[in-house]
Amino acid sequence: MNIAIVDDEKHCIESLELDLQALEIDHNLVYKTNKSVEALEELPKLKIDILFLDVEMPHLNGFELLDQLETLDFDVIFTTAYSEYALQAFKNKAYNFLLKPVDSEELEEILLDWERKQKKESLLLNELAIKDLLSKIKNEGLVKSKIAIPTVQGFEFLKTEDILYCQSENNYTKIFLQTGEKKLISKTLKDVEKTLSNYLFLRIHQSYLINPKYLKQYNKTDGGYVVMDDGHSIPVSKQKRHLLTEFYDIISRT
Known part of the structure; x- marks a missing residue:
């Protein structure tokens, strides 16, 4: 304080x-x-x-x-x-x-x-934010939405539902897709987070933004980490652990 x-x-x-x-x-x-x-x-x-x-x-x-x-x-x-x-x-x-x-x-x-x-x-505000995101994800049009990512030739459009997670690479971001493809774009993770802010992606670490749709496991040991559907383990920062717990608590009650 x-x-x-x-x-x-x-x-x-x-x-x-x-x-x-x-x-x-x-x-x-x-x-x-x-x-x-x-x-x-x-x-x-x-x-x-x-x-x-x-x-x-x-x-x-x-x-x-x-x-x-x-x-x-x-x-x-x-x-x-x-x-x-x-x-x-x-x-x-x-x-x-x-x-x-x-x-x-x-x-x-x-x-x-x-x-x-x-x-x-703070806990109340987080819960309200998550509930708001849940209501958005239930919107059929939102699930089918796409985002544009810059390429050398112009833009490529990705379905938000196909994105597993995003990883920071300094001033770049690597996007991992459920198809196994990886896209490296010249945007910071902070910029990508803003683009995906309405699509229920969670920033669980300074270097990672995940799509909870593809979460396979949340393990509280070894400092806390999640396992995605592709088998990749992603650390959960200390400041974000409560957000992940509250998210699934709300999911179980809806």
Whole structure:
């Protein structure tokens, strides 16, 4: 998680920074300042997940600072020595509220809760994306669709249902067909993935894009890999394992 701290008292920033470092929670402190006016200008430029924001500050207090920000694409945890601000904090859509001096156990529980919430939302989004793809694949016209690949002479048209998988070859991509043919094209795998984005292909590894129609086996051992109908084994990256599991969980329920 990327974290920012805005507090007019430098010792409070330093104390919170030490508390964060003591926790076994992966985070990056990307921004800190004791000037709320400066924060108003800098925060929109940053990619942060959580803002620890003091309430009472000169020039702009925490609530005024949030009011002047056009968009809030991060969660806010207010920090203050005054408990009477708690209700107002939650009215300002705060994710949570911490009283100073900050209790390290309470801080840890809030951040762990935030992580759990993010994972749950991520799983939900993946499931919705897969369901959307499943509805598309049931469309008869979609199954019969073709894509054009560049050749020296011009273009060759391939049926998407004939593609087993695609493998990255630096700035090229090798396409493996169920006929046993291989096509090397001058497009990156990322470009090919965009072309096939509506046809239920899954990016299970940095170097591989597969057609799950031709999946023969998914093995969770040895780091995780799949076996395709042609007998080829393809690794599954750690970040994509849950997507593959969720995909087949949804398949079994449809």
